[in-house]
Structure formats: structure tokens, C-alpha cells
Amino acid sequence: MILTNGEKIDLRSLLAEEITTLPFEYRYKNFNPGKGYADIKPVGDACLDGRITNNAGYIRLDAVLTLQYRTACARCAAELERTLHVPVERDIAIRGQLEDEDTDDYLFIDGEELDLEPLTVEEIYLGLPMRELCSEDCRGLCSKCGKNFNEGTCSCPEREPDPRLAILSKWSEKHSQQ
Ligand SMILES: [Zn+2]
Ligand SMILES: [Zn+2]
Structure with a gap:
């Protein structure tokens, strides 16, 4: 039927x-x-x-x-x-x-x-899934130039470091100099 x-x-x-x-x-x-x-x-x-x-x-x-x-x-x-x-x-x-x-x-x-x-x-x-990926390890796109990272890298400057990490690295620099 x-x-x-x-x-x-x-x-x-x-x-x-x-x-x-x-x-x-x-x-x-x-x-x-x-x-x-x-x-x-x-x-x-x-x-x-x-x-x-x-x-x-x-x-x-x-x-x-x-x-x-x-x-x-x-x-x-x-x-x-x-x-x-x-x-x-x-x-x-x-x-x-x-x-x-x-x-x-x-x-x-x-x-x-x-x-x-x-x-x-x-x-x-x-x-239906909430979102789909082309593959689990898809690298996505560069947020600045839109380059597809699955196809290679771009020449955009590295992303700004996380401010919390910046404080930590200053701290460890200071301590390693002592
Ligand atoms: Zn993808
Ligand atoms: Zn880029």
C-alpha cells in the first residue's frame, strides 16, 4: 500500500x-x-x-x-x-x-x-542533527580571509593571544629571570 x-x-x-x-x-x-x-x-x-x-x-x-x-x-x-x-x-x-x-x-x-x-x-x-560537519576534524575557515584550512594555510597574522595566557606568560618570564 x-x-x-x-x-x-x-x-x-x-x-x-x-x-x-x-x-x-x-x-x-x-x-x-x-x-x-x-x-x-x-x-x-x-x-x-x-x-x-x-x-x-x-x-x-x-x-x-x-x-x-x-x-x-x-x-x-x-x-x-x-x-x-x-x-x-x-x-x-x-x-x-x-x-x-x-x-x-x-x-x-x-x-x-x-x-x-x-x-x-x-x-x-x-x-535531524543540530549541526553537521564534513568530517570530525574539519579545520574550518580563517575568520579574517575566509581561507579554507582544509585546503592549506593563509598568511593572516596569528590570532591575538588569550589575555589570561598573556598574563601567565609575563609571570613565567619574570620568574624565569630570577
Ligand atoms: Zn567542513
Ligand atoms: Zn586568513
Whole structure:
């Protein structure tokens, strides 16, 4: 079953235990990360692919979320293409059947349909990193001339020493002269 934005999974035959497994492919289109994620540019759809199973009333969703996106290295601004790949597992409960519904442990369904959009969006935000680096040891850019230190050095004067270190070095100079 392939679904997209606005389409819900019909769980009737699964809930009636006529089938025990319901595979699905959800294509969430036009995901817009919004402010705070200005550097994240999705490429294509976010995909949530998996299945829902009903094992004697124990209903569960197992899926994998993938989203390809372009972004920039937080230090050197190099363009990066990354893929978010997140396993998604949830127990499913029918609203009105649990004593305490004030819980994040379950994915609740109203009636006999499930909308995968809230789950997909939630998992994308949980999965997106706060910042990306082209590599762990990226050296970044010179703050004066913008030279990419991954490609070589520049001729800008060394950065001003930390004033606390300057005091310390004066102190040790004085003491070494005694
Ligand atoms: Zn970098
Ligand atoms: Zn420089």
C-alpha cells in the first residue's frame, strides 16, 4: 500500500484480525524543515516504509524512516548530501481502550484509520542533527580571509593571544629571570 500526505492507513481488516500484517510505504512530500533548520534542504520525499502487525491484539508498527537532504558543514560551509535513516517502532493503542492515555509510549488511533504524518514529522525532527560537519576534524575557515584550512594555510597574522595566557606568560618570564 503506497500512501502520501493526507491519506490514512485503513486498519479495519487488521483490527478484525482478518490479516495479521499490513505492509505500507508512506511518501511524505514537501517536507519543509522551517526556521532553525535553514541549512536543511530535503531532496525528494521522506519515506516511512514498514508494516503494522496484529499479534492477538498486540498491535505494533515497525518501519524505517529515510530522508535525503542537502546541508552545509557547520565549520567550512562545504556542501554535504546526507541521508537520515531511522528505525521507527511503536506500540499502537486504540483511543479509549487504555486506562491512562497520558503517555508517549503508544501511537494512538482514532477509529480505524492511522495518519502517519505526525509520526513521520516527529521522527524527522528527532533524527535531524543540530549541526553537521564534513568530517570530525574539519579545520574550518580563517575568520579574517575566509581561507579554507582544509585546503592549506593563509598568511593572516596569528590570532591575538588569550589575555589570561598573556598574563601567565609575563609571570613565567619574570620568574624565569630570577
Ligand atoms: Zn567542513
Ligand atoms: Zn586568513
